[in-house]
Amino acid sequence: MEMIRARELVYEYEQRDDEGNVIGMNRALDEIELDVRPGQFVAILGHNGSGKSTLAKHMNAILVPTGGTMWVNGRDTKDPRELMSVRQSAGMVFQNPDNQIIGTIVEEDVGFGPENLGVPTEEIWRRVEDGLKSVGMLEYRTHSPNKLSGGQKQRVAIAGVIAMEPECIVLDEPTAMLDPVGRKEVLRTVQELRKRKNVTVILITHYMEEAIDADAVYVMEGGHVVMQGTPREIFSRVDELKRYRLDVPQVTMLAEELRKGGLDIPKGILRREELVQAICRLS
Amino acid sequence: MIREITIGQYYPADSVIHRLDPRVKIVCTLLFLISLFVQNSLSGYVIATLFLVFVIRASKVPFRFIVKGLKAIILLLMFTVVMNLFLTKEGAVLLHFWIFTITENGLRISVFMAIRLIYLIIGSSLMTLTTTPNALTDGIESLLRPLNRFRVPVHEVAMIMSIALRFIPILLEETDKIMKAQIARGADLESGNMIQRTKAMVPILVPLFVSAFRRANDLALAMEARCYCGGEGRTKMKPLVYKRQDYAAYVIVVAYVVLAFVAGRFAPLHIWIF
Ligand SMILES: Nc1ncnc2c1ncn2[C@@H]1O[C@H](COP(=O)(O)OP(=O)(O)O)[C@@H](O)[C@H]1O
Ligand SMILES: [Mg+2]
Numbered sequence: 001m002e003m004i005r006a007r008e009l010v011y012e013y014e015q016r017d018d019e020g021n022v023i024g025m026n027r028a029l030d031e032i033e034l035d036v037r038p039g040q041f042v043a044i045l046g047h048n049g050s051g052k053s054t055l056a057k058h059m060n061a062i063l064v065p066t067g068g069t070m071w072v073n074g075r076d077t078k079d080p081r082e083l084m085s086v087r088q089s090a091g092m093v094f095q096n097p098d099n100q101i102i103g104t105i106v107e108e109d110v111g112f113g114p115e116n117l118g119v120p121t122e123e124i125w126r127r128v129e130d131g132l133k134s135v136g137m138l139e140y141r142t143h144s145p146n147k148l149s150g151g152q153k154q155r156v157a158i159a160g161v162i163a164m165e166p167e168c169i170v171l172d173e174p175t176a177m178l179d180p181v182g183r184k185e186v187l188r189t190v191q192e193l194r195k196r197k198n199v200t201v202i203l204i205t206h207y208m209e210e211a212i213d214a215d216a217v218y219v220m221e222g223g224h225v226v227m228q229g230t231p232r233e234i235f236s237r238v239d240e241l242k243r244y245r246l247d248v249p250q251v252t253m254l255a256e257e258l259r260k261g262g263l264d265i266p267k268g269i270l271r272r273e274e275l276v277q278a279i280c281r282l283s
Numbered sequence: 284m285i286r287e288i289t290i291g292q293y294y295p296a297d298s299v300i301h302r303l304d305p306r307v308k309i310v311c312t313l314l315f316l317i318s319l320f321v322q323n324s325l326s327g328y329v330i331a332t333l334f335l336v337f338v339i340r341a342s343k344v345p346f347r348f349i350v351k352g353l354k355a356i357i358l359l360l361m362f363t364v365v366m367n368l369f370l371t372k373e374g375a376v377l378l379h380f381w382i383f384t385i386t387e388n389g390l391r392i393s394v395f396m397a398i399r400l401i402y403l404i405i406g407s408s409l410m411t412l413t414t415t416p417n418a419l420t421d422g423i424e425s426l427l428r429p430l431n432r433f434r435v436p437v438h439e440v441a442m443i444m445s446i447a448l449r450f451i452p453i454l455l456e457e458t459d460k461i462m463k464a465q466i467a468r469g470a471d472l473e474s475g476n477m478i479q480r481t482k483a484m485v486p487i488l489v490p491l492f493v494s495a496f497r498r499a500n501d502l503a504l505a506m507e508a509r510c511y512c513g514g515e516g517r518t519k520m521k522p523l524v525y526k527r528q529d530y531a532a533y534v535i536v537v538a539y540v541v542l543a544f545v546a547g548r549f550a551p552l553h554i555w556i557f
Contacts, residue, residue, distance in 0.1 A: 084510055087509070091509075092505075094504070094508075100505035102446065102502070102506060104416065108417065108520060113509040113510060116517055118518050121520065124518065124520045146452050
């Protein structure tokens, strides 16, 4: 069974004028088809306004489709009786680290989700400890979130999701507001989680480098999925990506330019080591 | 300048008072405040003073921290004293010059009023100094829970309070940032009369409100995403449980109230006019 499955998923925002009258519909998602198997790491790329956040909000039943269907862990997100179990199955991490931390103390914030689920007190403490440990923030448990760095705040937010014991984590541009150090910190945390807990990860991002390790990459544009495949397949289609106003990882770019310059370098190089090897093989 | 505002100042220390259940501290503070206002004799105030000294000692909060809270009411204090001193006409005249008269009663009332106000502030700052804002909200929520029956949304109000506590520092910082940004654009916030200065605040308040609403929207989404749907069916990570020390504290405070009342009634202790 798929972890996340979408068939002919459509979502339309109502467009309103200044008085609040509906003047039209804005189709933010158009006939999306998506299949994510348990344990997979899926990256979703796309320019601003391409519908990535709208799609992410469907995975958590914050938005429900206006057409088609979305299943999370086999449950239809349109069904109000499944709402809580959908939200528990697919935890969500948002872009702005400040606006998603609810507690005034780190450990209380991590406990917020389990409290809502009605988990018994001792079990909450176990989960909070486990969540903070798995993001490496256990020593900050009694700190105020206001004093943490952006990367640390995002790790606390991830711990808050982990404490709900989800099967799947959806991260909507979790690194967009962080400095390079914070970005690395958050990505490393996500990778470790994947290894240790075998959770499904859906990472929405602007940074191509973050998609390199994904099992599958989806590229969105104007509410459609316009490309899908492994990172190697996707990033070898440099010109197409450019059309969707996306870059490729720097190394891929360099390899592409060298190839165009007449050197015999294979397509779809993602990592620095691969490029080094390819160049060494030349002579 | 704006960061100097501290709300719910908490003095971290490891003392018996800090460890008490927040409900105990709230109820006992209320009892103490009430006892002050039904008090009208010297012996009662002596007992109240001894009791306060005892609690301050036990709380391990330095005295100067407690006195800091008094600065905020110094104007109010002076106003009350002056009003009571000059406007009380009953009783024997102590002093008379030009249009001012000070009577025995006036002196007595203004001194007692000053003591009451000072002890009131000390008593309530002791509570906030020894209780984290979070514990305080939890305590209030738990104490007001019976109001649920009258459809007062107690849980929601407590949630609003604790979220406000989390966002006050963030919004203060943001105000600071916006002010600096507007000053860098040539905004003049310092000079001019009252009206001009109020007008100058508009370019600060507008972006602040816009950002506050955006934050509120984001936060609501984040709470929903984490399965929040009101107080129903929620469990607590840190439930409030009375321990033996909490019962002891209740006993001590009730004993104080009774003692102060009885002493005031049967041994009022008159010295001069007091
Ligand atoms: N709350 C909303 N109301 C109306 N339109 C919206 C709303 N949120 C997003 N949109 C529109 O939906 C489209 C997709 O937006 P979004 O999913 O946020 O894109 P992304 O996350 O990829 O930047 C955009 O055209 C945007 O203007
Ligand atoms: Mg977005």
